[in-house]
Amino acid sequence: MVTQANPGWVVPVSVPPPSLNDNTADADRLISGLKSILKMDAVDVDLALLKTLPGQLRTANYQVRCVCFKDRGRWKLVGVKGMTDAGICAAIAMDLGTTRVVLRLMNLETGGCIGECAFDNPQIMIGPDILERIHFAAGSSGLERIQALIIDGVNQAIAGLCKDAEISEDDVFLMAVAGNTAMTHLFLGLPPQHIIREPYIPVVNFPNTVTAKDLGICIQPFGRIFIFPNVGSYFGGDLISGIIYSGLHDREDVAILVDVGTNAEVVLGNRDWLVACAGAAGPALEGGVSKIGMTAKPGVIDRIFIDPSTGEFDLHTIDERPPRGICGSGMIDLMAQLFLAGMVDIQGKLVPEKCGSRLRETDGIRRIVIVGENASATGAELSISQVDIDSLIRSKAAMYTILATITRYVGVTFADLSKFFVAGTFGSFINPRSAITIGMIPDLPETTYRSLGNSSLGGVAMVLISRDALDAAAAVRDRITYLELNVNQEFMNRFSAAKFLPHTDPSLFPSVRRMVL
């Protein structure tokens, strides 16, 4: 909420109307009023806004609400509305995902959410993953075309949000965006090719705000767009935003924030220090490997319980529709349950005598049937193969190894973690108990785990409400020590040990040992 203690970006300003004794210009008059409120030296005004000031100030008798923003410490006047004018001052928060883009329309004065919408990133038509898109951008006019896809998509979404809320796009004065480094580069139209080539250099870590007009975003043309700064090619603004949302940077005790996905991104720290790293975990955790893996939608299996005594499967699907596939969190549940039921062994291999009639084998590759063809929405058996399971195990081992490496690097143990924040929409569906059971995350009390949902969007919304949050975003970026994961022999040894269920050293997972024994 926007409160006096936590002031936002809409500042009421009343200045004396001009007179022969005080012939200060309109802009300088308003700015001098603003400066005394904001306690700042300078407030910039874009030319386009300047043109509208004389009319607006006279109509409102020099009593206005000013929408301001800070561009790396420098104040900008972004919009002006009469003090008693109808109509709100609005803003858009955006989580710019590689796969999914989420927008929230907000009231800048109350901090309230007016509407929300999401759509698939239209750049998927170029390629589902970042590499393909960057290669496309390097081609002739590729960058302009791939940028236009996302800009057009965002503009459609904004138009829809404004229509539903019955406000004008011109009343949207600010936009804040968090995404990974490649996505924000493509959004800004910055050449991204050096991001994926050694030594992996973005064009910019901390871009200035840009005007909506310069970027082609259809809000108030002189509205400002803030892009969350990144720490490097593999640690994007979405993570900074997530840190802000989690409050990790403000805590006295040590906590960890983990974004689970194809790339596992981890931040460890407290108010005094922040260490981050990122590493490939593979797409298995998101359910993106197996034939039946899919993102969460109706009919997708998201929770599984296997009765260890009978081997019966109790499935839950989203919206309780007939099953048609399995999502990442469902896979983690499945893996944990198969292990607890003895259907896979500690190496993750399917155990024929336990799988019974669910076991199939084709070309020497075993698979286990999750849903028979009669119960399936597709009319075909839904099954998981040994290959899928091996892939998931490599992913969970990678995740655990990254967590073990970063904690060891700073000299803390898992037990020192006061909180384990799980970031991201996908992460919020993971059952921590299941993730612990397969040894993907450490064996901490379940109350230590806290799912943040879309933490990136949450942090973006915060900087649109609170000046402190914006300052924190810059400060956090500067404070993070980025740890380049060195895939050396020690890392590989640790990784090999983590490829067991839950681990070669079961003493690391006492709660799992109790269940299995």
Next chain:
Amino acid sequence: MVTQANPGWVVPVSVPPPSLNDNTADADRLISGLKSILKMDAVDVDLALLKTLPGQLRTANYQVRCVCFKDRGRWKLVGVKGMTDAGICAAIAMDLGTTRVVLRLMNLETGGCIGECAFDNPQIMIGPDILERIHFAAGSSGLERIQALIIDGVNQAIAGLCKDAEISEDDVFLMAVAGNTAMTHLFLGLPPQHIIREPYIPVVNFPNTVTAKDLGICIQPFGRIFIFPNVGSYFGGDLISGIIYSGLHDREDVAILVDVGTNAEVVLGNRDWLVACAGAAGPALEGGVSKIGMTAKPGVIDRIFIDPSTGEFDLHTIDERPPRGICGSGMIDLMAQLFLAGMVDIQGKLVPEKCGSRLRETDGIRRIVIVGENASATGAELSISQVDIDSLIRSKAAMYTILATITRYVGVTFADLSKFFVAGTFGSFINPRSAITIGMIPDLPETTYRSLGNSSLGGVAMVLISRDALDAAAAVRDRITYLELNVNQEFMNRFSAAKFLPHTDPSLFPSVRRMVL
């Protein structure tokens, strides 16, 4: 000159190329190098420039010349060129006059002048004076149209300058502009109508720099344009620029700067204080009243000597071409010579017995022939009427009264003035001896007077060469106390007394008294 002691805007920067151990982004890498040189917290980079950085930095192996500028204390990166690239970094200085526009193309690195050109302000087709233009701008799409006239004119001039100098417009990174408040408003496309209505309020006193692209100026699109700040509707940036050029603001002793024109603008002060005022002097001083008055060009009479014993006229014309008219400085010379020859009396009335055969009278109005029809380039007599003379006397009296008022206001006498700077192209042609003789300016030793030529253009060029000069422009604007000329009884009394030649109190002009007696 750009020297180490007086650093300019082109900053050589070498930063280490990126490596796996230092993966700072291209922009942030360059900025961090710049910051350590400039000792500044933040340097802004526009999105359009950002897009070109990765290519430019790699081509130049991270050794570049950065063109920077300051926008009200905040640094902006404006352009980048490889350290050893051919091609210069250039800038345009512009004096944006109501009548005449002068441009100078400069080498930013040496401070040298590459070329200069001038053209009549194309807005003259709307109206020769400011009032007509402002009224036109208030009409439907009038502002866009009148702005387009000047922008197009400037673009043509820039194209010509660049062509002559064989450089690309893209190598012009900066432009600085000084003009009166109305002209800069029309240049920026800002609604000017409140400038001429009580209480005479500009849209802005100190605008931010704008990008060339936003203003439609055809130099490097992300180049920056600096507009000299004004003090009010009647004290424009051209005067601030003139102050910078004169060095008035830096002097220990008190000096005065006078811009003689339709509007007389006066600044009095030293390094500790600056007081300014402006008042209508009428167009007579510029030669804009009499039928034969015209601006300086070939064939125009600019100097006159009258032999007091014979009454013979000795004329000098520009380029020594046959006479076709008289310019303002010629009028002042003429008036002084007529007075010294006794052809006008101390009230400025033509004296028939002294004028002899040169006297004519039509409809009861006397006039004196300057050039007979045989000697004139036009085939017609060139003459000055009593009405023209009266108008000139009112103008010179207004000027003297303004000077007397401002000095009295701050409690200094004319004798306290260490220097009397005459600003403006027109002012530079005035013969101080003649101006003293008619009592337009005080009777100070001629060495006290110093003509600055186009002081506005001179000051503009300085801010493009020197960071200190730019800082001074802002500081001078903030330091000026603007004295609203109160046309009260005291002012009118002083004005009436000044309508004599040289004055009702001849003791104020001892050097003139010596000549006349």
